[in-house]
Amino acid sequence: MAILALILATTLVNALTLNTPSSLTASTNNTVSWTAADGDPSSFSLELLQPQLLNGPLGIVPTVNTSDGSVTFILPEVPAGSDYTIEAVGVSNITNVLDTSDSFAISAAPSPTTVVLGQARAQVSPRPS
Numbered sequence: 001m002a003i004l005a006l007i008l009a010t011t012l013v014n015a016l017t018l019n020t021p022s023s024l025t026a027s028t029n030n031t032v033s034w035t036a037a038d039g040d041p042s043s044f045s046l047e048l049l050q051p052q053l054l055n056g057p058l059g060i061v062p063t064v065n066t067s068d069g070s071v072t073f074i075l076p077e078v079p080a081g082s083d084y085t086i087e088a089v090g091v092s093n094i095t096n097v098l099d100t101s102d103s104f105a106i107s108a109a110p111s112p113t114t115v116v117l118g119q120a121r122a123q124v125s126p127r128p129s
């Protein structure tokens, strides 16, 4: 087992590489691609990260087939902004980060989407003076 772990660790030098998207658009189909290498797991998960706008990693594709080379998925309605990154992580172990993309921007959905917010806003009464 120790030898196998050493071989795997050595192979990681030449492992899965995510291609950084030029930009993505919220609430629409987006495509992310990667270059696989020998020793990569046969599948992995994709997560979206943005330290200021997201409350921790957001799973965007639960399972992708490594040999496919790309995946098209509908991005959730995340806030528009820059400094987003995508991580390829183990399907059953998200702390096993296979690769992280460089940062890119996400733009807002092209037309207003009909999102039902669901909750009435609380009325704030002015303080009696």
Ligand SMILES: *[C@@H]1O[C@H](CO)[C@@H](O)[C@H](O)[C@H]1NC(C)=O
Pocket: 027, 028, 029, 074
């Ligand atoms: C995403 O792409 C699929 C397959 O091409 C299509 O059926 C679907 O309507 C698209 N969804 C959106 C929100 O664009």
Ligand SMILES: *[C@@H]1O[C@H](CO)[C@@H](O)[C@H](O)[C@H]1NC(C)=O
Pocket: 042, 043, 065, 066, 067, 068
């Ligand atoms: C991944 O894709 C390859 C080629 O299309 C296919 O042979 C294989 O069965 C797929 N694996 C999974 C887990 O879907």
Ligand SMILES: *[C@@H]1O[C@H](CO)[C@@H](O)[C@H](O)[C@H]1NC(C)=O
Pocket: 093, 095, 096, 097
């Ligand atoms: C998950 O992956 C991390 C990083 O590779 C590793 O240290 C940890 O032991 C793994 N956990 C399990 C339960 O496999």
